[in-house]
Amino acid sequence: MTTAEDYKSNGIGKDLAIYVCLLVLAGLQFVIAYQNIDASQMLRRMLVVAGIEAGLAALFFMHLWKEKRVFLLFVAIFTISVLLGMQYGWTDSSRMVVGAPFSKTQ
Amino acid sequence: MSQADFTMEGHSTGLTAGPAFSIPTKKLAMWLFIIADTMTFAACLVAYGFVRNGSLEWPRPFHSITNVALMTFVLLTSSLTMLFGLRSARAGDKAGAFRWTMVTAALGIVFALLHIREWQELIDQGMTLFKNPWGTGLFGASFFSITGLHLTHVTCGVIALIVVGVRYKGGRYNADDIEVLGLYWHFVDLVWMFVVPLVYLLNLAH
Numbered sequence: 491m492t493t494a495e496d497y498k499s500n501g502i503g504k505d506l507a508i509y510v511c512l513l514v515l516a517g518l519q520f521v522i523a524y525q526n527i528d529a530s531q532m533l534r535r536m537l538v539v540a541g542i543e544a545g546l547a548a549l550f551f552m553h554l555w556k557e558k559r560v561f562l563l564f565v566a567i568f569t570i571s572v573l574l575g576m577q578y579g580w581t582d583s584s585r586m587v588v589g590a591p592f593s594k595t596q
Numbered sequence: 597m598s599q600a601d602f603t604m605e606g607h608s609t610g611l612t613a614g615p616a617f618s619i620p621t622k623k624l625a626m627w628l629f630i631i632a633d634t635m636t637f638a639a640c641l642v643a644y645g646f647v648r649n650g651s652l653e654w655p656r657p658f659h660s661i662t663n664v665a666l667m668t669f670v671l672l673t674s675s676l677t678m679l680f681g682l683r684s685a686r687a688g689d690k691a692g693a694f695r696w697t698m699v700t701a702a703l704g705i706v707f708a709l710l711h712i713r714e715w716q717e718l719i720d721q722g723m724t725l726f727k728n729p730w731g732t733g734l735f736g737a738s739f740f741s742i743t744g745l746h747l748t749h750v751t752c753g754v755i756a757l758i759v760v761g762v763r764y765k766g767g768r769y770n771a772d773d774i775e776v777l778g779l780y781w782h783f784v785d786l787v788w789m790f791v792v793p794l795v796y797l798l799n800l801a802h
Contacts, residue, residue, distance in 0.1 A: 505676060509676045547785060
């Protein structure tokens, strides 16, 4: 567990700074939502911001940064690889609109 | 079982070695749960993206961001109060830790009420699980599934916060239990950071 010394060495200011960063990043997502750009570009930008937010929350709010490096690597590599593995079906979702046999445009 | 029960000749460590990654068992269990739950939410969001991408008439029913912005602010703030609770617990300030844990639970309740209010508004406009006035009926199913799953997590978290807070105050739980619960609460917050852009902001009516 994170020790009392760790908490003493890292003041409340660090938590507040991360909190403000998260608020700003969340606000940035709302700004992106009102930009005049196409949906795919908007999605990419929002996901990048969400990824940064998630990284900050996991590293500092969930104290992953203070855990052993091998554990940090385990969590990061395992999670990211499974998340990437879920992306294999996007071409099929496009075929639902533009291709046979389930095309709605035909 | 005693250590002798686990010990074989020439193999005295094995099962009695320290916890994996040198992390206490409860905390490791919570991390493994969080990793598994990440997959659950990711699967829901990918499935949502799949049907959204494959639907020609995807509804964009959200005209205002006020409610979702307020919900985001409340949830982010609850993560901060959770950190304050953990800090107080680590410092041995039982009253402070209990107070901040209850503040976190109260913010969770506010978030849930805001969420239910938003659901009610959409239901009043004619949106159900399988149909809505704006386009494909898949929207209602995916929206209520994803936000409902998240709301379930928030509700469970609020109950856990109250139970752990009370038991911590009573001396049955310690600061480590607050930290483990904090991991769960921050995870709920983290998931919301992906739900907001994908489910709400991409469906804003311009």
